[in-house]
Amino acid sequence: MTTTTDLVSYEDALASYDPVMGLEVHVELGTRTKMFCGCSTALGADPNTQTCPVCLGMPGALPVVNAIGVESAIRIGLALNCEIAEWCRFARKNYFYPDMPKNFQTSQYDEPIAFNGYLDVQLEDGETFRVEIERAHMEEDTGKSTHVGGATGRIHGASHSLLDYNRAGIPLIEIVTKPIEGAGERAPEVARAYVRELRELIRALGVSEARMEMGQMRCDVNLSLRPHGREKFGTRSETKNVNSLRSVERAARFEIQRHAAVLDGGGTIIQETRHFHEDTGSTTSGRVKEEAEDYRYFPEPDLVPVAPSREWVEEIRSALPELPLVRRNRLREEWGISGTDMQSILNAGALDPIVATIDAGADAASARKWWMGELARAANESATALDELAITPEQVARIAELVVKGDLNDKLARQVIEGVLAGEGTPDEVVDKRGLKVVSDEGALGTAVDEAIAGNPGIADKIRGGKVAAAGALVGAVMKATRGQADAARVKELILEKLGVAEG
């Protein structure tokens, strides 16, 4: 960055101003084909291999609406507690850009398919905040431009651009909030929690994987400040394509501080597009809109109106899965854990693995213990997500089962996990290969205990004299002799039994 931006401390900014946010989230639907043609939406294909006359905007080509796309939009709308339009149309948003083959985007304008909803989101402390939803509408994605030869990867200064239209026409749902007011200093946290809740919702509905790092979910953060007590909104900035949860929070926070500095200095906020930079956590000015862009919207004449029957909408509603917040509250109660505990599980990305492990037969406490303990540690060390670790919930359930049966103790179980993660095979194979079994042969264990007592007469006497705590040393000796494969509790029982002492 060649320019630095003046900032006011976050606390000072909030002391003077009240932030108002608007969040616009684009979700790429996981439909098999594009929104208006039969081309594949699969990722990773060679550039321009998933195109046809329709999505290339060839002369004469016409769009046909993807019914699954409409159904997905209705699912999202219903899950966001929206009303579903009885009749709505697509509209053309006209502007020239090389990655948009028709030089208009087929979108929806004043007749969105879903409108007037809300999403309850949970903050870190378990408190719930309601975000009102203005609308959710259907549209198509653009192609992808790669600008070559410039320093910044942006079009400015580039020598040429490469265009890939594989993405052009992939269905998008744009979800727009109403102005989010009253969040105060927690505005950035609300923004993050909203995007996360929305992501969970989209995934639970099965309409998209919503992977932000792959651009399947993209967020624009609109933010303005107004002095406390004033009703009228200030001028907003639009920070585009903020593509991680953390960035959403940071971008909102940065803009609050930047706006406050401008306003404190007697300046005015320019309504403009801004870019967020992950490395510095700051935003910079994008293109300044000299005049408001005029998209010349009008109803798309090539498509007939979408008029979902009420029967169909109710059918979709009745088939909605349990929504994430409801599910979390149910699980929290079933497991008897606190809101903060649940929040930690969510932050660790452990909820789905835990549930899957329980489904595979483990008890809830064990499943939580392993995922939030040993596995969280392993994931952290290797900087991978929990669900990307080389162990399945079924395998974790098997390990938990072995522990419950007494075949493994916790220490051995950790070694089994290590083995599975290292690719040594299934838990049972690791147990076999590493020879990790609790010594449960009472005869062998008895001999080891006898040997330990005989080898440590002094300690044995102390125990006989009532100092039960001294048994720890003998347990240690037995564990050493059995290379850790004995059940420590059973060893202690045997020692006390043989020395004729009842456990205190």
Next chain:
Amino acid sequence: MSDHIIRLTAAETAEKIASGELTAVEVTEAHLARIEAVDEKVHAFLHVDREGALAQARAVDDKRAKGEKLGPLAGVPLALKDIFTTEGIPTTVGSRMLEGWIPPYDATLTKRLKDADVVILGKTNMDEFAMGSSTENSAYGPTGNPWDLTRIPGGSGGGSSAALAAHMAPLAIGTDTGGSIRQPAAVTGTVGVKPTYGAVSRYGMVAFSSSLDQGGPCARTVLDAALLHEVIAGHDPLDSTSIDAPVPPVVEAARNGSVAGLRVGVVKQFRGEGYQAGVVQRFDEAVEMMKGLGAEIVELDCPSFDLALSAYYLIAPSECSSNLARFDGLRYGLRTGDDGTHSAEEVTSLTREAGFGDEVKRRIMLGTYALSSGYYDAYYGSAQKVRTLITQDFERAFEQVDVIVSPTTPTTAFAIGERADDPMAMYLADLCTIPTNLAGNAAMSLPCGLAPEDNLPVGLQIIAPAMKDDRLYTVGAAVEAAFVEKWGHPLIEEAPSL
């Protein structure tokens, strides 16, 4: 022999091919020879696909030799308006913008013609992007009217109508956004039908104004138009606005022409200032004749029709400003200024400057303005309301009558160059045809004589309610038969032989 072949109707040609009296190759060669002989003067074709046509003809003859069943138009040559995409064959839409563009796909209509074994001779001239009423707006030069080569053959589909009138093909395809099938038919003494909106797929038809554009059949007789109508109409899943219902029985209607007992409406808004005396005279005679054939004539008042032209010149340019945005020089067609010194944005701008003609630019600008925020309600919004009013006028009218008749166009063919610098005068040519496009219903133009003052063809327009396209043919066939009886021959036989 070859002169005999080119004067056959499509129905007769198909029959002779089916019976073995003629081969499809003979028929095709006769028409290719005719094109070779006269098209230098007429300039109806932008591209003649000699090899493709002969290959298609040979395939028909092979099929027949093998005893396979042939379709009703198998082996009959056709002139295709250069607005429909043809895989591997240039499609220019009459514009520099698409000079040399070879589409990678066939329009649904093209595919249907091929599937029906119709022989596509080539692509016909047209006003650029179908914007015009004279074919003078073609980037490739004007087409002459075979009745008088110094006059216009109508537009935008002047190439197709001229090809028919000059006997270069017995069948042709047109598209009608404001009259581009009917007005050329009227001024060349041929038959043209604008089917109900949605009857013929628009997939692969380069869009001018999506909510108005409609492809349709052109021919020299009503029956031929019906046979072609049946081949090209029908539901297409690739066009969302395509009608998902059976095609009305147009061929049956054309074979059973009658007006006896029908109520025929005459709209008072379709006469008055601007109408040539000879046109009005021939129209009135046609109405009298229908009355003599047993039709009941009903006077109609459709006040909103007076607003049709204004509404049309807001809606069509608005849609075209968006439809033509894709011509940016990046993916296909013309590219200007790509010399390493211009940005992509500049190349797009230079390409559009060089690639579009004046009329296209005029309409893009009009439409861009009409859709702009702050003007949308006053222009595009009001125009859509007028459209509703016109539709309601038609609905009321069709409660009283079965069909409406009018002159197709207020004057006979005007001279090339006469209105070229006066867009408003040019727009008036579509005064009687536009209301039908705005309402989406069906209409036909067929010859009703020569105007006494200039001996040029006059067109009679028949208008039917949406989805009742068959009525056009019932009435058209009856009128046609009565005129042939009156004149002793079809009107087209009076055209110069060139």
